Amino acid sequence: MVNSVDERVPPRKVLGLAVPALGVLAAEPLYVLVDTAVVGHLGALPLAGLALGGVLLSQISSQLTFLSYGTTSRTARLHGAGRRAEAVSEGVQATWLAMAVGLILLVAGQLLAGPLARMLSGDDEITGAAVSWLRIALFGAPLILITMAGNGWMRGVQDASRPLRYVLAGNGISAVLCPVLVYAAGWGLEGSAVANVVAQVISAALFVRALVRERVPLRPRPAVMRAQLGLGRDLVLRSLAFQACFVSAAAVAARTSTEAVGAHQIVLQLWTLLALVLDSVAIAAQSLVGAALGAGSARRALGVAGQITRYGLVFGCVLCALFAAVSQVLPHAFTSDPGVLGEIPHAWWFFVALQPIAGVVFALDGVLLGAGDAAFLRTATLASAAIGFLPLIWASLGFGWGLAGIWTGLSLFMVLRLAAVLVRWRSGKWAVVGAVRA
Incomplete structure (x- = not known):
């Protein structure tokens, strides 16, 4: 793989794109x-x-x-x-x-x-x-x-x-x-x-x-719109995979108990909130990687990808430590119901442990989206959902595993996505230069 040590962009430039993007999100x-x-x-x-x-x-x-x-x-x-x-x-x-x-x-x-x-x-x-x-x-x-x-x-x-x-x-x-x-x-x-x-x-x-x-x-210009729809098809299929997973998780939680669905909702909303924070870094990656490849510099794109990935890992670790520290306090801000509070730990520690993984996955999602590698992301997401998330979610219903089973499914989904994007990133096959990706 190309040595990309000298191809990083100033951190201020990344923040200049990520912080406003977070505001929009x-x-x-x-x-x-x-x-x-x-x-x-x-x-x-x-x-x-x-x-x-x-x-x-x-x-x-x-x-x-x-x-x-x-x-x-x-x-x-x-x-x-x-x-x-x-x-x-x-x-x-x-x-x-x-x-x-x-x-x-x-x-x-x-x-x-x-x-x-x-x-x-x-x-x-x-x-x-x-x-x-x-x-x-x-x-x-x-x-x-x-x-x-x-x-x-x-x-x-x-x-x-x-x-x-x-x-x-x-x-x-x-x-x-x-x-x-x-x-x-x-x-x-x-x-x-x-x-x-x-x-x-x-x-x-x-x-x-x-x-x-x-x-x-x-x-x-119909030809350009058709090209945009081709890329859109892959991203829509990817989004549908996410929807299938999270709707299934909510359905299984609702069939577990009233307390379980309440706890799942609280932890899931926190997951969604932190996903916005991490996704802002991914948006910066899209812009910077796309520009580097458009300028004909695969070396710069590889360097930015490595830099953004490290940022995602650091942010994920910070969020992991923060939410581990407030585990005994923050849930009480959302509910006083003892049954719901009793269920929250079954999902909470999965949510906390997944933050560093999410930081890397979201960062590399941004890198690959910036490179126009949507077809790979579509396939990786669909496969991870079919192999990891969905089977464990519905097994949780059948075997009575509750929230622990649901969030184990989410964890496997994220780990499989992590493996896929890491392999793709390290291969460098996504770094196709040119103003338009073939």
Whole structure:
């Protein structure tokens, strides 16, 4: 393997990309917390409607991440090759694609909102509340995707500050507007949905304005969109594997006991939060690795990959030590139920021990995504899910292993992914130079 000692980038450059990316990643969960707090005071039924509608709407962003991650990969290569106009044009095509897919989802969502909500809730009142919220919030679907595409191309040209400003502007104004519409205007749960759409309108408009100001051709180019969809196919399949695993884990936890599902939810939300922290480093890796390969320097890409991997390991170890230290205190901030508190340790120590592994896996995911190696990541994730996570989850149900079995499955899933990305990284086969990956 090529010696990459001298190919590192300044840590400040990595942080300059990672910290704003973390802000963008955290903005939506924080807004959801505000929205939940506002609607929660309306009563249990509106809160249940928001929860169910929110789950359905969130599937759009979770399944279509290729509009951000895939666009970053393609844009970063062109940016590294010194072809900024073409790099920004990738953002134009991703935005057209976002609008087309978003309109399809809007129409399909209006038709399927009722059946889907009814299938998930089984309660007519909750279904009615969820559908009422969702049918309004779905008008933001094309705008959510435009924002994702905007994040993608701006990260690719290593402009991390504007996406943060745009997302915070939308969510910040909406957070202020939400209680006004819900309480002062008397719109109730529907006011929350309108505020959600307002947030998406503001953020999407700012990203579109940024594209127009770049003065690049704005016409659709079907060939480029087809290439983006090819990369998107692999990332969607990868996302579906994650969804299958985590939905199965929730289902098995729910069938174990009420206390087990409560404990699983608490630890899983902490896992998701820390994944955002570690994923911000992966986003920096995407931009830097893609740019290095676009500039024709496999040596620099290898050096950045090693550097980012070490950062991920260090961050993971720090998080491991931190959450081990607060193991007796932090769970009490989420619940006072003795049954739930008794179940939490069965998942907690898996969650803690996995942080260093997650740090490396997420970092190398970012490296390989930046290189456009999505097909390998798709196959590795599907195989790890099929061999590790899913069999152990369902075995936990059959043999009564509870949370320990579920989180053993997650641990095996992560270990298998770690082995796969480490082998791929060390092989160097992902470091294909050029402005466009063949």
